[in-house]
Amino acid sequence: MAEAYPWQQGLWQQMAGRTQHAHAYLLHGPAGIGKRALAERLMARLLCQRPNGLDACGECKACHLLAAGTHPDNFVLEPEEADKAIKVDQVRELVNFVVQTAQLGGRKVVLLEPVEAMNINAANALLKSLEEPAGNTVLLLVSHQPSRLLPTVKSRCVQQACPLPDEAASLTWLAQALPESDEAERRELLTLAGGSPLAARRLQQQGVREQRALVVDGVKKLLKQQAGVSQLAESWKTMPMIMLFDWFCDWTQLMLRYQLTRDEDGLGLTDMRKVVQYLADKAPQHKVLAMQDWLLMQRQKVLGKANLNGALLLEALLVQWASLPGPG
Incomplete structure (x- = not known):
């Protein structure tokens, strides 16, 4: 089950509480605020056979298959390698999935992240499925840079902005996520992450403060020749x-x-x-x-x-x- 972040509570209630769902959502906002987790929670909720309120039950056949990564009506599309483009052949596989009948008799759900990783040909190949997905299919598109998307992609989705949590909420979460760090370090990490708490945690794990110190020292030495x-x-x-x-x-x-x-x-x-x-x-x-x-x-x-x-x-x-x- 994807993690539920406290700053997403209102947005989650709004999205999961819908009685009818759009055929395509574009979840967009800064990187590192939990958009992927939000999409995964919604995917689980949409595929669940016995939802528990706003959440997936976690116990039905569909939930067990999803947890095992073997749900036949679920398709996740992302770059084959980190920081690489999503290719047109990958999108064609998605299109073939969309036109199939749901094997468990419910919805089919597609999760695509990041949308901006698609090249022009891949994005154009997706347009038909975005406009008229076959059967009861919901496409969840996650974008960290919506300005880079084709207008034809954005116009075919219900666009849902995912805003940054405020500084207080981010620091409260980071205090729990990084208990070994002091408040000054957490504030510095949050600043380096542009206010995104998940990005701040990732930067800490990547040793960004040590990298930053190396770069700053180099810049100073460069200016002093x-x-x-x-x-x-x-x-x-x-x-x-x-x-x-x-x-x-x-x-x-x-x-x-x-x-x-x-x-x-x-x-x-x-x-x-x-x-x-x-x-x-x-x-x-x-x-x-x-x-x-x-x-x-x-x-x-x-x-x-x-x-x-x-x-x-x-x-x-x-x-x-x-x-x-x-x-x-």
């Missing part, structure tokens, strides 16, 4: 590229904010405040804006799974970052 571009790019090559670009995008945004407001309380986490302030004072605003544009453009390529040379991309990033101070 104590470390070279190639050396740093080599030492960071095993880190997630999107995480690095997120940090540099954030630091650039903080620099621009400080240049406009001179608000020292808005300089971000303590580990980079002095660096952000120094660069904001030393770098012309047009260079910071150009840096931000470049970072956002490259970040989009990383998100789009473009075939990039990671080492060269990191070196290009560091060359531009080192050149920020001074006229230009």
Whole structure:
């Protein structure tokens, strides 16, 4: 049974309490807030033969089959490899499933995550099933970046926003999920995760604070000319590229904010405040804006799974970052 998160209680009651269900839902919102778990709970509820109120009973034949991963009327579609695209052949398998008759005589339920991982051909292959799914079929689509979806996909679904929990709810949950961490560490993790509590827990498990310390130390040495571009790019090559670009995008945004407001309380986490302030004072605003544009453009390529040379991309990033101070 998927975990029920406290911040989803109202949304769960709204969705599970429906007497009639749409043929397709698009659950969208930031990564790390439990959308997949919400979809799995709803999938279990829709397939259950003897629902217990708003939840699946967990005891009927359908629930046992689902728990074993052998339910014949359930189809889960996700990338074959992490961070890879969902291929058109995978979607064709889904389409073949949708047109079949439910073997247990109830609903068929499809869970697809993340929707944005589909390439154009795969997304187009899904449209017919989204518009007119055969029989009593419900498609549950989960998206972390709905802006990347085709309008034709979004328009065929009931769109359900899944908002971030507030900071207090997130910190309360993290206190239980990470009892070995102190409050300051949990707050830092939540900030690094953009307010997403599940992402904060995952970052802690991945050792993100140690990775962050390594990157911050490298940035400081780069600006003091104590470390070279190639050396740093080599030492960071095993880190997630999107995480690095997120940090540099954030630091650039903080620099621009400080240049406009001179608000020292808005300089971000303590580990980079002095660096952000120094660069904001030393770098012309047009260079910071150009840096931000470049970072956002490259970040989009990383998100789009473009075939990039990671080492060269990191070196290009560091060359531009080192050149920020001074006229230009």
